[in-house]
Amino acid sequence: MILPILAQIRTVARSGDTIRAWRMLSDAGLLQSDDVEALSLKGRLLKDRAARSDATERSALLAQAQAAYMQAAGVRPATYPLINAATLAFLNGCPDEASRLARAVLALLDNGNYEPETRYWLAATAAEAHLLLGDRTASQAALVRAMEAAPQAWEDHAATLRQFQQILARQGASTAIIDPLRPPPSLYFSGIIGLPENEDAAGRQIGEALDMIGPGAVFGALAAGADILIAELAAARGAALHIVLPTALEAFREASVARFGGRWPRRFDRLMEMAESIDAPQATRELSDAAVAKGSEIAMGLALRRAEAFATHAVALHVGRASDPYIASHRLWHGCGLPLRTVTLAQSTPPQGPPLRTASNKAILASVVPFAPGLQQSASGIHYVILDDPAAAMALGEAILRTSPGYGLALEYRTVLPTEPLDGEDGLALLLAPAAPAGSICMSWPDAAAMALHAPGYRFELAGDVITRQGDCPVGHYYPSPA
Numbered sequence: 277m278i279l280p281i282l283a284q285i286r287t288v289a290r291s292g293d294t295i296r297a298w299r300m301l302s303d304a305g306l307l308q309s310d311d312v313e314a315l316s317l318k319g320r321l322l323k324d325r326a327a328r329s330d331a332t333e334r335s336a337l338l339a340q341a342q343a344a345y346m347q348a349a350g351v352r353p354a355t356y357p358l359i360n361a362a363t364l365a366f367l368n369g370c371p372d373e374a375s376r377l378a379r380a381v382l383a384l385l386d387n388g389n390y391e392p393e394t395r396y397w398l399a400a401t402a403a404e405a406h407l408l409l410g411d412r413t414a415s416q417a418a419l420v421r422a423m424e425a426a427p428q429a430w431e432d433h434a435a436t437l438r439q440f441q442q443i444l445a446r447q448g449a450s451t452a453i454i455d456p457l458r459p460p461p462s463l464y465f466s467g468i469i470g471l472p473e474n475e476d477a478a479g480r481q482i483g484e485a486l487d488m489i490g491p492g493a494v495f496g497a498l499a500a501g502a503d504i505l506i507a508e509l510a511a512a513r514g515a516a517l518h519i520v521l522p523t524a525l526e527a528f529r530e531a532s533v534a535r536f537g538g539r540w541p542r543r544f545d546r547l548m549e550m551a552e553s554i555d556a557p558q559a560t561r562e563l564s565d566a567a568v569a570k571g572s573e574i575a576m577g578l579a580l581r582r583a584e585a586f587a588t589h590a591v592a593l594h595v596g597r598a599s600d601p602y603i604a605s606h607r608l609w610h611g612c613g614l615p616l617r618t619v620t621l622a623q624s625t626p627p628q629g630p631p632l633r634t635a636s637n638k639a640i641l642a643s644v645v646p647f648a649p650g651l652q653q654s655a656s657g658i659h660y661v662i663l664d665d666p667a668a669a670m671a672l673g674e675a676i677l678r679t680s681p682g683y684g685l686a687l688e689y690r691t692v693l694p695t696e697p698l699d700g701e702d703g704l705a706l707l708l709a710p711a712a713p714a715g716s717i718c719m720s721w722p723d724a725a726a727m728a729l730h731a732p733g734y735r736f737e738l739a740g741d742v743i744t745r746q747g748d749c750p751v752g753h754y755y756p757s758p759a
Contacts, residue, residue, distance in 0.1 A: 281306070282313050289317070290431070293737035294324040295755045312348045316357050319344035323364060327442075328757060338368040354391045355384055355401045363439060366408055367446055378408040395425040400436045407443055416453040423457055430459050430492075434587035441587075459586040460492030462579040463510070466572060466603070467502020467595035469536070470625040475505060477623050482595055483509050485619050489591050491515045493582055495575040497522060497568075498547055499532040500540035502595040502621075507547050517547065518578060520722070521556040522571030523563050528556065531563040536628065555722050559704075559746075560691055564635035567691045570726065572605035577725030580614075592616040608729040633693065638662055639669035640688040642705035643712075647676065658706040667731040673717045674734070674756050684712030687719045689726060707744040708751065717754040718742070724752035 281304050289297040298321050301307060306314045322341035326334045342364040348357035359381050366374035382405050384390050385398065393401075399422035406415035419440075423433060440454050463486075471478055482502070486509055493516040498504050511517050521528045525548075533544045548554065555574065560567050576592065583590040592609050598620050609616055642660040653660055663669045666689055673685045688705035704720050712718035717736075719727075724736035736752030743749075 282317055286317060288737070289321060289324065293739075293753070293755070294321055294328065295757065296737070296753070297321055298325065310347070310351070312351045312354070312357075315344045315348035315351075316360075319348065319357065319360060319364075323360070335368055338364050342368065352391060353384060353389055355381060355393060355398065358384065359401045359404050362408055363404060363443060367442060374408050378405040381405040396422050396429055396432055398422075399425060400432075404436070404439060404443070407440060410447075412449070412453050419454070419457060430586045433457070433459060434585060437587040459588045460490050460515075461588050462583040462586075462590045463489055463491035463494045463515070464572075464576045464579040464590065464592045464609075465494055465496040465503070465506045465510070465595075466593075467499075467506055468597060468600065468621075469499050469501040469503075469532070470628050471501050471505065471621075472623045472625060478502070478595075478621050479505060479509065481619050481621060482506055485593055485617055486510055486513055486515075489593065489617065491591070492586075492588075493518060493552075493579075495520055495579040495582075497528070497532070497571060497575070498544050500536040500544070504533075504540065504543050504547065506593065506595060508543065511547070511550055517551045518575075518582075519548065519551045519554045519556075520571055520575035520578065521554070522567040523556065523560045524558045525554070525556040527561050527563065557723075562633060562693065564633040564691060564693060566635035566637045568632065569605050570637050570689065570691055570723075572603075573608065573726040573729050574722050576605065576609055577728035578722055580728045581725055590614060593619065595619045595621065597621060605729070612729060612732060635691050635693045636664075637666075638664065638690050638692050639666040640690060640703055640705040641669045641673055641717075642686045642688070642709040643676075643683055644709050645680070645683055656706060658709050660705055660709075665730070666727060670717070670727065670731045670734045670754075673754075677715055677717070677756050681715045684714050685709065685717045686712050687717050687724075689719070689723045704744075704746075704749065707746060708742055708749065711742045711744075711751075713753060715755060718751050719754070721750040721752045724754075727754075 285297050285300045319341045322337050326337035329337055342361050345357040345361035349361060362374050362377035385402055399418050403415045403418035406418060437454055441451060444451055482505060494510045495518045496503060498507060498519055507517055533540050579590045606616055640660055640662050642658050644658060646659050669687055676683055686705045686708035688703050690703055708718045719736055721738055727734050727736060734754055736754045739751055739753045741748040742751050
């Protein structure tokens with residue numbers, strides 16, 4: 277029975293790891309299968325591969341994907357493969373064939389002789405067929421019906437919106453018919469420590485910014501002050517709360533919340549109970565400037581990943597004083613062309629507490645197989661290199677995998693205090709390297725999300741847990757695209 281195998285492959289495909297999903301389909305011997313579900317999945321993976329290929333290869337992959345969907349549609353009357361075949365024909369420069377198939381889809385929907393499907397997908401399929409036929413009014417009406425039938429099915433909405441965006445781009449049309457239907461954006465937030473006793477003015481300013489952005493989910497830390505106020509106001513507006521701390525929870529609560537006393541610990545604890553997710557690196561016990569920067573980058577990356585998964589966009593919000601220095605992580609955000617809103621408080625108190633300890637963030641790339649002579653250090657039979665720039669580490673890792681695809685590499689993004697020896701021996705990179713699949717770079721999660729800022733071209737996909745002597749470690753894998 278192949279359904280469990282297809283379900284596993286489909287899960288990997290939905291995560292965005294098309295290359296691994298294709299390998300799994302091939303390893304299962306299903307590339308030549310005439311099973312309808314296998315054919316539809318094959319078509320979907322070929323379509324995803326086409327989206328990441330250059331123009332020369334894209335047309336051939338689109339044609340192969342359409343053929344797989346058409347073979348599936350010929351076996352039984354299902355709307356899913358037929359509408360996908362129509363869209364692929366259109367994207368591959370065959371509008372007449374696309375129109376013929378789109379009319380066949382609408383006829384199938386009208387006569388009711390199709391396999392059972394959800395109300396959402398039936399309406400979304402009709403919307404896509406109308407769009408291919410150039411009837412944007414009917415398309416938008418059907419799409420609204422689809423989303424009203426399943427208002428919280430964000431991932432289904434995202435799949436539809438991405439397909440519509442490709443069609444509209446090919447038509448040279450604006451995205452006006454789908455923009456109002458996009459899920460609410462993801463928000464990364466940060467703020468200062470130090471608010472006046474009366475928070476009313478700050479609350480109004482922050483509330484106005486949140487009302488303008490309208491986030492569906494927010495990502496950030498919870499230091500005493502603006503962080504906590506932002507999180508409270510966002511949660512009150514229905515946003516999902518995702519907490520990303522720069523240190524272990526107990527260390528952060530003591531250094532950034534409890535030491536300021538008053539109402540802050542109670543408010544922090546209440547928000548932690550409300551959070552949908554909490555990420556806090558247990559190995560980082562001391563608060564430092566580098567730890568805060570790394571935590572911000574991870575929170576930003578998670579916000580971007582959520583926005584991508586839901587076919588929406590991400591925004592950053594910083595609440596501070598006019599005299600605040602520019603924040604390094606914001607420079608990374610700007611460098612990716614992402615929007616940053618700043619709220620300058622009309623009232624605030626001077627910065628509180630001693631300055632953060634100075635530290636640095638390093639990238640450690642490790643392998644069980646030696647790197648080039650003279651490039652690496654070694655410890656416990658594992659070879660590793662230490663770099664200042666995660667993007668440079670990723671570029672080096674990819675270059676190694678392209679010349680030696682049998683390698684499995686591990687990457688660690690570590691905060692290092694000046695008093696700590698940096699020999700890599702006790703780090704995650706050396707623990708993960710033996711478990712890294714051949715042809716991949718393995719990195720702990722959610723640290724890997726920070727690569728969305730440092731190296732947007734390198735996408736890690738969540739791949740479960742690796743058991744190490746330090747405990748279970750969630751990881752992501754990066755597989756280079758075929759050259």
